[in-house]
Amino acid sequence: MTAMNEEQLKICARWINESRKGVVFTGAGISTESGIPDFRSPGGLWERFDPSELSFQNFQSSPRSRRLYWEFYRENWRLSKDVKPNRAHLAVADLEKRGKLIAVITQNIDGLHQAAGNTAEKVFELHGNMWEVRCLSCNALYPWEEIFNDLEKGKEVEKCGHCGGLLKPATVSFGQSLPVQTLRDAQEYCKICDLLICIGSSLVVYPAAGLPELAKSSGARLVIINRENTPVDRVADLVIRGEAGKVMSKILRLLDAENG
Numbered sequence: 001m002t003a004m005n006e007e008q009l010k011i012c013a014r015w016i017n018e019s020r021k022g023v024v025f026t027g028a029g030i031s032t033e034s035g036i037p038d039f040r041s042p043g044g045l046w047e048r049f050d051p052s053e054l055s056f057q058n059f060q061s062s063p064r065s066r067r068l069y070w071e072f073y074r075e076n077w078r079l080s081k082d083v084k085p086n087r088a089h090l091a092v093a094d095l096e097k098r099g100k101l102i103a104v105i106t107q108n109i110d111g112l113h114q115a116a117g118n119t120a121e122k123v124f125e126l127h128g129n130m131w132e133v134r135c136l137s138c139n140a141l142y143p144w145e146e147i148f149n150d151l152e153k154g155k156e157v158e159k160c161g162h163c164g165g166l167l168k169p170a171t172v173s174f175g176q177s178l179p180v181q182t183l184r185d186a187q188e189y190c191k192i193c194d195l196l197i198c199i200g201s202s203l204v205v206y207p208a209a210g211l212p213e214l215a216k217s218s219g220a221r222l223v224i225i226n227r228e229n230t231p232v233d234r235v236a237d238l239v240i241r242g243e244a245g246k247v248m249s250k251i252l253r254l255l256d257a258e259n260g
């Protein structure tokens, strides 16, 4: 277990207090406490499904790959549908309620920031959202529950009722580019924020990993909260080693103490 320095937590709380335009950036580490399955861990879905077979190109070109992809999503939905936001998500939602956040940028597809109470319009999901199913041609939105129920009954997923296009969960697959506007918005918020707190991201996957450096070079304070080292630690103003939930709930208590 990593020891957490009380002084570091106090500095972070003080910077949040001083901040007017804070941004939070999150990765998988904020959702582990909620029990969101890690595909890479032993027994994870990547032991049963080959990610390269589930590429966007295969999805578009091969009915067999599409069936495999939907089988994968059926499992993914089964494992994640009862998952709830944890104390780290709730702390981030609390920061927005306190008027401290202008945006939440996330690499996660689980929708737990919105479930915790963050305003949907302020949440920028770089890899999409697993609870949205959209038509690849006309972008029409379909309720995931109906498709999940059909899959559970062994039915095939139908084509778009409006245009006949292919339906797909609105997440970024291998070989599929990040949503351009979402990435642009995220970059804009990183340029104008005065404090960026990165929580539970290893900060290795570009272009997301470039966002902290962008905020830092635009004059923001940069805080990194993660269990392991990240390549961006060297430019951060503050690095806190620890579990997202534990760290964030302690910081919130310190905030209350400072303001009480």
Ligand SMILES: [Zn+2]
Binding pocket: 135, 136, 137, 138, 139, 140, 160, 161, 162, 163, 164, 165
């Ligand atoms: Zn359509």
